[in-house]
Amino acid sequence: MMQININTDWEWYESTxxxxxxxxxxxHINTQNIRYCGREIKAGQFVSSITRISAETGLTESQVRTxxxxxxxxxxxxxxxxxxxxxxxxxxxxxxxxxxQVAETTTExxxxxxxxxxxxxxxxxxxxxxxxxxKETCEKSKENCEKSNKKAINECFExxxxxxxxxxxxxxxxxxxxxxxxxxxxxxxQRALKRYLDGLEKDASWRKPQNGSTFFNSGYVDYLDENxxxxxxxxxxxxxxxxxxCERDYDFDSLEMQLMQKQLE
Numbered sequence: 001m002m003q004i005n006i007n008t009d010w011e012w013y014e015s016t017x018x019x020x021x022x023x024x025x026x027x028h029i030n031t032q033n034i035r036y037c038g039r040e041i042k043a044g045q046f047v048s049s050i051t052r053i054s055a056e057t058g059l060t061e062s063q064v065r066t067x068x069x070x071x072x073x074x075x076x077x078x079x080x081x082x083x084x085x086x087x088x089x090x091x092x093x094x095x096x097x098x099x100x101q102v103a104e105t106t107t108e109x110x111x112x113x114x115x116x117x118x119x120x121x122x123x124x125x126x127x128x129x130x131x132x133x134x135k136e137t138c139e140k141s142k143e144n145c146e147k148s149n150k151k152a153i154n155e156c157f158e159x160x161x162x163x164x165x166x167x168x169x170x171x172x173x174x175x176x177x178x179x180x181x182x183x184x185x186x187x188x189x190q191r192a193l194k195r196y197l198d199g200l201e202k203d204a205s206w207r208k209p210q211n212g213s214t215f216f217n218s219g220y221v222d223y224l225d226e227n228x229x230x231x232x233x234x235x236x237x238x239x240x241x242x243x244x245x246c247e248r249d250y251d252f253d254s255l256e257m258q259l260m261q262k263q264l265e
Contacts (some may be wrong), residue, residue: 004098005098015067015070017066017067018070019159021053025046025166026090028088029045029093029097030042034130039087042089044094045090047087047183055152055155056064056149079196083226084184084185139256157181159186160186160190166209166210172213173216188224188225191223192220192223192228193220195223199231249253
């Protein structure tokens with residue numbers, strides 16, 4: 001696995017939740033710049049959420065928030081949030097991980113003379129065995145992280161699917177769509193689902209729930225925090241029979257004129 005360089009002198013070593021959260025961050029950071037959803041995620045950064053970190057570490061969301069706050073306050077990490085996910089940065093991450101100095105196989109073109117004729121000879125420089133082992137270890141660690149993320153993504157989707165009433169089309173929700181739901185965050189999708197179901201309940205006389213595949217592929221989008229607009233409540237209509245006599249419409253100017261004429265008479 002990836003070598004993590006933290007010794008017992010590290011200030012949060014004895015804090016189990018903080019140590020676990022920081023180790024989780026180190027294991028998930030990118031070691032090179034990548035593009036994600038139109039945004040550049042730099043080396044030393046990774047995309048996640050409180051819900052996801054909680055699922056992957058076994059800590060409660062409250063424990064994760066507290067641990068990450070301590071790491072932020074002491075300068076070990078920084079965060080930048082969007083409306084769908086959070087970018088976590090491990091500051092000076094090179095001080096805490098060691099993936100080995102991996103030398104790639106290179107080729108060199110050498111000119112040699114054979115039987116009086118110049119010939120180009122390709123010489124391959126093989127990487128040393130320890131270097132090769134380090135590279136394989138890093139690749140295996142990355143593969144393990146991907147498997148762990150896939151498991152968390154599927155578990156998140158299964159929890160959401162159980163809450164939806166119309167369980168049709170489950171197989172039509174692709175892995176890519178499940179990953180999007182996971183990146184948005186289970187809490188956000190649950191709020192969107194509740195808003196949709198509340199609307200169905202109010203309109204139960206004529207509305208039926210969409211197929212599960214329809215909702216989880218795209219139907220939830222309008223019910224996310226940033227898109228949802230709460231419908232206006234209709235104003236209650238009063239029964240005309242309950243309107244008091246004094247509330248009925250009258251031409252008070254005409255009544256006043258009639259009263260004055262009677263007084264003059």
